[in-house]
Every structure is written in C-alpha cells, then in structure tokens.
C-alpha cells in the first residue's frame with residue numbers, strides 16, 4: 002500500500018481530482034468530505050457496500066445533486082459549472098440503472114447523446130452490432146443488457162477525458178457481464194474510467210486503483226488487487242470475504258466469462 | 274339526430290380551444306414540473322391583440338382574421354417567453370415558487386388588461402362566413418366551429434411533427450421522461466424550457482383569438498375561465514402527454530355539451546365528476562405515466 | 565445481482581455485524597424520526613424565553629384589540645377614521661377575519677404541505693350555506709350555523725378524500741377544479757337560491773339584534789377578534805398535537821412515516837377537514853359582517869388571495885399568516901382608495917392604468933416577494949434582527965423547505 006502511494010506521487014497529473022466533496026439528499030448527508038484522485042490512465046474502482054454513497058458521489062461530481070467541494074477535471078475546476086457544461090468539457094456518464102429514454106428509439110437515444118462534431122458512430126456500431134439492428138425500436142422495450150449497451154454507447158460516442166460508469170453489470174447475465182467488462186477494458190485503452198462495481202470479479206479483472214467508501218466517506222485508497230487480496234480489509238469494508246472468489250478466479254482466469262456470476266456459498270456464510 | 278350532430282360539433286369546437294390551452298400546459302408541466310397559472314393570461318393577451326388588429330384594420334375579412342391569428346400567437350409567444358426567461362428561470366427547480374410567481378403574474382396581468390381594455394366584454398366581428406351555418410346531416414353548424422377544429426388539428430399535427438422530427442423535439446420528449454439525464458448528456462435543457470413556454474404561449478395566443486370568435490367577445494376573464502377546464506383536461510389526459518391532452522380535451526368538451534343539453538345544464542359538474550372518477554381509478558390520467 | 569451484492573445486502577438487512585457509519589447513521593435517523601413524533605406531544609410544555617415573550621406580546625395585543633372600539637385613536641393613512649367609528653371597525657374586523665382565514669391556509673400549506681387551490685370552496689360554503697339557510701328556513705342563527713358546518717364537514721371529507729389521491733401540483737389542480745364547480749353553481753343560480761352575480765343579502769329576521777346594523781359593528785368586531793384568537797389557538801394546538809407532528813414528518817419524508825406504520829393519508833385528510841371547518845366558520849362571520857354573500861367568496865381569486873397572504877407573511881409561520889392577512893387587507897383597501905383619487909387621475913395613461921389597478925400592484929408585489937424575499941415579511945424581519953443579534957434566520961430556510969416539500 003505504501004508502495005502504491007509512492008507510485009501515485011510520482012505518477013503523471015490525475016485526470017480528476019475531488020477535494021472535500023460533500024452532498025446532501027433530502028436533508029441527509031450522503032457524501033461527506035470525500036477526496037480522491039483518478040489517474041489519467043486505466044480503470045479506478047469506486048467500491049463500498051450498498052448505500053454508502055457511491056452513486057451519490059458520481060452524481061455530485063457532475064452536479065446532478067447539490068454539493069460543495071472542489072472538482073477538478075484535467076486541471077480545471079468545474080464545480081461551479083452546470084451539469085451540461087461539465088459533461089461537455091469531456092465527461093462520459095453511464096448512470097446506474099441505465100436510464101435510457103424508454104419512449105425514444107434506440108437511434109434517437111444515441112443521436113441525443115452526440116455532442117462531438119464527428120461522433121464515433123462507426124465505433125459504436127462495431128462494438129454493439131445488436132443496436133444497429135434495433136435502431137428503430139423503443140429503448141424501453143429493450144432487454145436489460147441491450148439497454149446497458151445503449152447507455153454505454155451514449156458515453157462512447159464522444160471523445161471524453163474520463164468515463165464515469167456506475168454499476169454497468171447490475172442485473173445482467175454472466176455472458177453479458179463478460180461482454181460489458183470486455184467493452185470497458187477496450188475503452189480503458191484510450192480513456193480513464195472511474196468505475197462503480199459490485200462484481201468483484203470484474204473489479205479484479207479491470208481495475209488498477211481502488212477507492213473504498215463507507216458511510217459517505219473515503220475509508221481506503223490504493224491498488225485494487227492489493228485491496229481485494231487483503232481478506233481482512235475487504236471483510237471489514239465490503240462485508241465480504243474475497244478468499245473464495247480469488248481462489249476460484251485463479252482456476253477460471255482463462256475462461257473468465259463463466260465465473261463472474263457463479264455464486265459461492267462460502268461467501269454468504271462468511272458474510273453472516 | 275341533428276341535435277346530436279350540433280352538440281358534437283359544438284363540443285369539438287370547444288374541445289379545440291381546450292386543447293390549444295392544454296397542449297402548452299401539459300408540455301410545460303411535463304418538461305419542467307411547472308403548473309402555469311399565467312397560461313390564461315397568455316390566451317387573453319392573444320385575444321385582445323387579435324381584437325386590436327381586427328379593430329384597427331377595420332375589415333371583417335379573411336386577411337384581417339388570419340393576420341389577427343398570427344399576431345395573437347406572436348403576442349402569446351412573446352409574453353410566455355418573457356415569463357420563462359425573466360421569472361421562471363430564476364427559480365430553477367423550485368417548483369412551488371415557480372407556481373406562485375405565475376399566480377402573481379396572472380393576477381397582475383388580468384388587472385392590467387382590466388385597466389387597458391376595461392372589465393366589460395368587447396364584442397368581436399369576424400368574416401361574415403363565421404356567422405353562417407353549414408348543413409351536416411340536417412344540423413346547422415355555425416361555421417366558426419370548423420375554424421376552431423381545423424386550427425387545433427393543424428396545431429396538433431405541427432406539434433407532433435416538431436416533437437418527432439426535430440432535435441429540440443427529441444430533447445423535449447426525453448426531458449419529459451427524465452430531465453436530469455438530458456443534462457447529463459451535455460444538453461442545456463433550459464433552452465428547451467424557453468422553447469416549450471414559447472410554443473405553449475403561441476398556442477394559447479392562437480386559442481385566444483379563436484376563443485374570441487367562438488364566444489363572440491373578449492374579456493379579461495376569458496383566459497381564466499378556459500384555464501380551469503384546461504387544467505382538468507391535462508389531469509385527465511395525463512400530465513405531460515400531448516396526445517392525452519388532445520383526447521381529453523375532446524372528451525371533456527363533448528361530455529360537457531351533452532350534459533348541458535340533456536342533463537339540465539350540469540355540464541361543468543359532470544366534468545368535475547369525470548375528473549374525480551379518473552383520479553380514483555387512474556390517478557396518473559388516461560395517458561399519463563403510470564409510476 | 566452478483567454474489568457480492570447479495571452478501572452485503574443480506575448483511576445489511578440483518579444488521580448483524582453492521583457498524584458501518586452509514587448503517588448506523590441511517591438507523592439513527594430512523595430512530596430520530598420515531599422519537600420526533602413522540603416528543604412532539606411534549607413540545608408545547610417546553611417554554612423558551614422567546615415563547616414567553618411571544619405569548620406576553622400576544623396577550624397584550626389582544627387586550628388592546630378588545631379595548632380598541634372604546635378608544636379614540638387615529639391611524640391616518642391606514643384607517644379611514646378614529647378607531648371607534650364603524651368604518652374603521654369594519655376594516656379592522658375584515659383584517660382579523662382574513663388573518664384567521666390565512667391561518668387556516670397556513671394549516672394546509674405550512675403544516676401539511678398541501679398546496680390547495682380550492683380553499684375558497686369551504687369559505688364560500690360558510691358564506692352561502694348560512695345565507696341560504698337563513699333565507700329559506702325559519703331557524704335561529706346557531707342551529708343554522710350548525711347545519712352549515714355539517715354540510716361543510718361532509719363536503720370536505722368527500723373532496724379531500726378524492727383530491728388527496730394525488731399530491732403536489734396535481735393536488736393543486738384538482739382542488740381548483742372542485743372549487744370551480746362550487747363557483748359555477750353559485751354563478752348559475754339554480755332556482756334562484758344563490759342570487760347569481762348579484763349575490764344574496766343577509767336576511768336578518770332570525771338574527772339576534774346585537775349583530776344587526778351599523779351601530780352594532782363593534783359587536784361584530786369583537787366577534788371577529790374572538791374568531792381570530794380561537795383560530796390561532798386551535799391552529800397552534802393542531803400543529804403541536806400528534807397529528808400535527810405526523811403531518812410535518814409526512815411533509816418531510818412521507819416514505820419514512822409510512823415505514824413507521826402511520827397513515828399519512830388519514831392525517832392529511834384530518835388536517836384538510838379541520839382547516840375547511842375553520843374557514844367555514846370564518847366565512848359565516850364574514851357573512852354577518854358584510855351582511856351579504858357575493859360570488860367572490862367562492863372564487864379561485866379568494867383562495868389565491870389567501871395564498872398570497874401566507875406567502876407575503878412567510879410560509880410556515882403562524883404570525884406570518886396573521887401579518888400577511890392584515891397587511892394585504894389594509895393594502896388592498898388603501899390601494900383601492902388611491903386608485904380612485906384625483907392624484908392618480910391626473911397621471912399620464914402609462915402610469916395611471918397600472919396604478920389604478922390594486923391587483924396589479926399586489927400581484928407585482930407578490931412576485932417580488934417570491935423572487936427576492938424568501939420567508940416573506942417575517943423572514944425579512946428575522947433577517948434584520950439577526951443582523952443585529954447574529955442569530956436566528958432559519959425562518960427563510962424553513963419556508964424554502966416547506967415549499968420544496970409541497971412540490
């Protein structure tokens with residue numbers, strides 16, 4: 002962990018710097034004095050149990066909920082800007098629960114998201130051929146997985162400085178989880194990603210850094226694998242033992258597609 | 274039979290007026306969550322400016338009428354755009370305060386109309402054809418009904434085309450569904466706010482000119498009385514649904530006419546009763562979002 | 565759901581090892597809510613210095629108001645003549661009735677978070693109900709009032725239970741529609757019982773003598789004062805009762821109250837009905853004071869006037885409602901006098917037209933208050949006081965929150 006911190010201090014300037022971020026929803030403080038940075042390359046995971054304020058943190062960053070504190074994107078303070086300007090300055094946002102416009106067609110959903118002069122339609126068509134075939138379909142009638150594709154495609158259409166991706170594998174079948182993970186890995190080659198993810202397999206596979214929240218506060222930052230391999234720490238902060246998961250992961254590393262969703266009975270036992 | 278047809282067309286004509294008011298109300302509410310009490314004032318302003326045109330150009334001919342429609346719509350649109358830009362925008366996301374401001378505006382505007390044009394109704398003359406009747410299945414339908422119906426259908430078609438085929442239309446439809454996600458795609462949704470207000474105001478202004486011909490007069494209270502039925506129409510049709518507003522406008526107006534004729538002038542009650550029933554059994558309205 | 569999610573969820577649900585700050589904070593919040601509704605019952609007993617001073621000022625004010633008809637005070641510019649003259653007493657009584665009516669509206673908006681646009685229906689039912697009964701039945705005043713109240717109780721239950729199916733802005737629209745139906749009936753004048761546009765003149769045959777005639781204006785003044793004090797006490801009591809606290813909790817977070825097993829719907833209905841009954845009583849006294857019923861008493865305009873009063877005074881504040889009611893009534897009266905004055909007549913048209921319309925000025929004033937004076941007059945007063953003593957100032961915040969929660 003100290004090594005990781007050292008590495009961070011000599012690393013190039015972060016793409017996103019959050020300092021003292023605090024947010025309230027319905028009179029309740031849901032994000033408390035959160036500070037962390039996201040490096041300019043790779044995937045950083047934002048972890049924590051249900052309800053600790055991961056989604057709220059992401060929303061606070063782009064101003065979807067009222068907040069105080071500093072948000073610096075690529076060295077420029079954006080926290081005084083309205084949401085749409087923050088997004089236009091180079092943020093791709095993939096919300097929790099997809100939030101596609103259900104009464105708009107797939108094509109309309111995508112067209113709405115285009116903000117670059119030359120949006121990368123080609124790329125999106127290659128990544129999600131399924132969407133091309135369904136471009137005239139109402140997005141509300143798509144399957145959950147297909148909706149997630151639309152949601153990801155909306156962010157990938159434009160050139161971004163960072164992607165904020167909130168639980169992209171929530172409620173998806175193992176095969177789709179793997180596809181989503183693959184897409185994110187591919188995207189991460191060109192753009193840094195802040196990823197909220199409950200599926201620790203996916204985190205293990207993708208993330209380099211990890212920021213862990215508890216009760217609206219940052220309680221741990223460091224290397225993602227180091228964190229996941231520290232059983233005591235994950236037990237304490239996520240309430241889950243990762244031992245079973247990573248031994249299993251070792252077996253199935255090659256065919257990672259299938260393992261992501263396999264329930265491990267030992268985990269539940271351990272958690273209780 | 275001829276009474277039936279006459280009632281039907283009178284109802285349709287009135288429904289057309291309700292729709293012209295309700296369309297804007299419903300879109301504004303759907304997109305912005307604002308209940309616009311000043312909408313009636315947009316209509317009244319449209320009616321008075323239309324009347325001024327008719328009075329000044331002196332002609333009860335078609336050109337005067339078309340010009341007054343245009344000027345009424347523009348007046349309503351400008352008033353509405355001003356309202357959004359100067360008053361509503363300052364209170365972004367504060368829905369009740371926004372309602373309060375429109376309440377204050379409607380009080381002030383109606384009082385000002387009183388001061389300028391007087392409290393008594395002023396009577397209006399259209400092209401002579403309006404007062405003639407057309408024979409349909411034995412019923413003699415006053416021609417101004419057709420004008421209202423045609424205008425409302427054209428407005429409906431134009432709105433549907435705009436919503437379906439333009440980028441702003443798309444933004445408005447998306448915003449009605451999930452406004453914050455629209456901003457999270459990097460779109461300045463406030464421009465769409467000004468736009469729906471302007472469109473709503475234009476439709477109301479147009480409705481004002483038509484209403485003045487339908488009723489034969491203009492008064493500062495014209496907008497207020499239509500507004501209340503337009504509220505009922507938007508609730509019954511489902512807040513935010515344009516098609517809902519169209520269907521409910523016709524249903525409410527026709528029901529009102531029939532009840533007035535066959536049930537001894539109880540039209541307004543039957544409408545409120547219908548509202549109560551819809552609320553009891555389908556609180557989100559006929560075509561509203563069921564959530 | 566991934567395994568990890570399941571595991572954490574299960575654990576959170578059981579709260580077995582819990583202990584995360586978020587978990588405990590949330591539980592603490594819930595406990596707080598539960599306790600909030602409990603210690604609500606004790607709240608009125610806790611006397612702060614502010615409350616004692618407030619009560620003392622209130623009592624002194626009431627004593628002064630009781631004595632007013634016996635005194636010879638002049639307030640030039642505010643009252644038309646010395647305080648013992650019927651004209652001044654009539655205006656003061658009107659102020660007090662409007663203040664009381666604004667208080668009942670405060671009960672809806674400030675306490676239960678209900679933005680009603682149909683409150684005039686119950687005021688009008690009091691005015692017209694009593695006028696019609698006195699006109700057509702040969703019964704004394706009190707039974708006639710009782711009968712009117714009975715009608716209003718039933719009416720408020722029916723309308724309330726339907727309107728409360730929706731909330732926020734749809735609630736506003738629906739209450740407006742119901743009230744409009746009432747207004748339409750009065751305008752239609754079925755079988756000549758409402759008098760249509762002309763309204764009804766109060767038939768005085770069955771009224772006690774001391775309430776009839778200009779000479780007895782001061783009795784009506786005292787009656788209005790009694791109504792205001794009674795309404796203030798009742799509203800205070802409702803607000804600090806269990807129902808009032810549940811209503812406030814519902815306003816803040818309906819879901820949480822439902823989780824606690826309370827019935828937000830019934831509590832809201834109760835407050836809706838109480839407020840309707842009170843405003844109906846005020847309407848009946850209004851009828852006696854005005855010796856007649858006019859269609860404006862059931863119009864949406866009247867509801868809007870009450871709303872304007874409450875907002876002018878400061879949403880969420882009882883004193884705000886009273887001050888708003890008095891301020892508005894006097895201003896309206898003065899502006900009307902001003903509108904007909906020669907000074908205004910001499911102005912060029914562009915100034916004369918707006919200035920000769922009291923509602924134009926009041927509407928504009930209202931807009932300005934909403935835009936620039938959140939918390940209304942009491943909020944502004946508190947801010948001024950705070951600038952001197954560096955404390956308080958939560959009135960503005962409270963008004964904002966109430967309005968946010970009503971949406």
Ligand SMILES: Nc1ncnc2c1ncn2[C@@H]1O[C@H](COP(=O)(O)OP(=O)(O)OP(=O)(O)O)[C@@H](O)[C@H]1O
Pocket residue numbers: 026027031049050051052053054055056057058097590
């Ligand atoms: N609209 C809201 N109203 C009230 N409370 C809210 C609202 N949105 C979020 N919260 C509360 O804020 C806290 C943080 O929520 P948030 O959605 O950020 O959690 P999360 O970490 O994303 O959880 P999950 O893993 O389940 O997605 C939770 O306690 C939640 O109940």
Ligand SMILES: [Mg+2]
Pocket residue numbers: 055056057097168
């Ligand atoms: Mg979340």
